Amino acid sequence: MRVTIQDIAKAASVTPSTVSRVIAGSPLISAKTSQKVRKVMREMDYHPNIIARSLVRRSTNIIGVLLPGASERVFQHPFFFELLRGITMQAQLCGYSILLSGAGSEEEERNRLHDFANGGVTEGAILMISRTDSTDWESVYPAQFPLAMVGRPADAWKDRINWVDSDNLEAGYRLAGHFLAKGRRHIAFVGLAPNIVVTKDRYEGYRKALGEAGLPFDERLVVDGQFMGGDERVLTEELLRCGVPFDGLIAADDFQALAAMDVLAKQGVRVPQDVSVAGFNNVPLSEYYRPPLTTVDVNACALGEEAVRLLYRQLQEKDRSGPSHTIVPTRLVVRASA
Amino acid sequence: MRVTIQDIAKAASVTPSTVSRVIAGSPLISAKTSQKVRKVMREMDYHPNIIARSLVRRSTNIIGVLLPGASERVFQHPFFFELLRGITMQAQLCGYSILLSGAGSEEEERNRLHDFANGGVTEGAILMISRTDSTDWESVYPAQFPLAMVGRPADAWKDRINWVDSDNLEAGYRLAGHFLAKGRRHIAFVGLAPNIVVTKDRYEGYRKALGEAGLPFDERLVVDGQFMGGDERVLTEELLRCGVPFDGLIAADDFQALAAMDVLAKQGVRVPQDVSVAGFNNVPLSEYYRPPLTTVDVNACALGEEAVRLLYRQLQEKDRSGPSHTIVPTRLVVRASA
DNA sequence: CTGAAAGCGCTTACAG
DNA sequence: CTGAAAGCGCTTACAG
Structure with a gap:
């Protein structure tokens, strides 16, 4: 026909x-x-017929993109959409199409990745996984399947795989520095998720700034909390409950920061007069909040673009050079909250 | 090898x-x-080798998804991500993969769609375009390429193509009814974009409710505005400038509603005491705002799932039955703002 | 400059 | 139950 x-x-x-x-x-x-x-x-x-052509050329010009936790809340973070936008746009420029797979569980992630690597339709894949304990792709990497990760992998893999990341440590350092410059001396950090690299990096940067300023560190001002855990208010409530006074609050993510401002307002605490508040990721609504939120824009779109570029390079060069990585600069967005 | x-x-x-x-x-x-x-x-x-199999079976089990305006702000609305999540999940269940294409301009949209229809890799496509004046897919439809649209198409195509939509008219009607029940009598509507079907439907519902309540309609209380136009504050500022008093404000989208609350607060107008405010789409932050926003949840995820189901049915039945459509119920989410 | 032939990696009637 | 053969729609050495 x-x-x-x-x-x-x-x-x-x-x-x-x-x-x-x-x-x-x-x-x-x-x-x-x-x-x-x-x-x-x-x-x-x-x-x-692109399929017939692909068969003989042994090349499909398709790369796989794995969306983590399709059924989890994390997935709903605007960050991922921006990232996907960057990936889609850059892939188009490079002449590649995107095959999108979602995964509800870690096992599914493994399966999708396996499909990517073995199905013969995707020539490489971009992964949006950044757990420190993630071993998902270990079983794939040995197969020489071209991969690019969004988010720095665990140290053991840092030099063995393509990855792209924001300089989260520097961003945390700079944000905390901004607080210090505003005269804040008792700065809390909420939303540290030990198994999520990005939150750890941001936390380390914050610690570094405090350390260099010679400030005593009070670990009661650090509240652990999952990224997009559900109700972000509890983090700040927990912080308040410990009773240690603070004049600054840095959250690992804007949603947590916005929730914090909400909780603080209900307690009659004024932002930024009494407490400076800031977050990360510059989510769309952060500028509409009252007060508008100071935050760090990580340029998710650019992260996506760079991930594609890295993968593209590997696909072109056919193993000529080893894996590499790219650091995408962040931007401190100072608004009224801090 | x-x-x-x-x-x-x-x-x-x-x-x-x-x-x-x-x-x-x-x-x-x-x-x-x-x-x-x-x-x-x-x-x-x-x-x-899936490619080889696809060639002989003449079936790839891949459907295309076209993301509109990859370079526009609209794309950044959480709605689309939720939609994509629904599509991805349901496709997986149906045994299909998603080929994702973004398009910056209308011309690109046309090209991508053309690729979907003629490249032989996608068996059908899901479109997220809902301009009333959109003729993009006309050139594709005659080719008998299976399509499902998210958003009701213009009347001329209503019965000739698969589509899925929320009952936006009913939702607008119900939301306005809620305002009326709260005793609001001068209800403004902001964000009507005549070329976007969803905003028109919501507006029609609002008009219907006012009409049935026997309230006089003052068109000065209706402010046109693009969906995700950039600065949503201007809509409310324009409304205030016209000088006609109002005690309720319904926005076609939550972002516009949140911006409205911001503007009103700066004017010393209290929400909801002086003016009730509500929006549509139940964006992630709407519950964190102060006051939390009353809104209509359109269940974007379900819209995506239904779109896949419609397409899937057509792909299975091979032209046995005509195109059909699905209406996904909305849910009124009453919070403090109205 | 153009053609005949082989082959990419599968599936599927058709025989047996 | 299994095999031999043809074919899906292209591309690409190899000849000429």
């Missing part, structure tokens, strides 16, 4: 080889033949 | 036909042969 290269060949009185060459823009073909064939292709509304 | 069905056949001393049948789980194969072949497949870590 679909018109094939054979149909065109017949109609143009040439062979499939010639039609194929015309499509490929081969310089061997005479202008006359080329025009004749093109005309027929247009008239018959011919479109090459 | 990759192990093929031939390699397995050789190693198991059978023919490729037999291996293929084992993979397919054909009942013709003897248990003994089946076990032998399976063992070899496992030992050699064999995985079928």
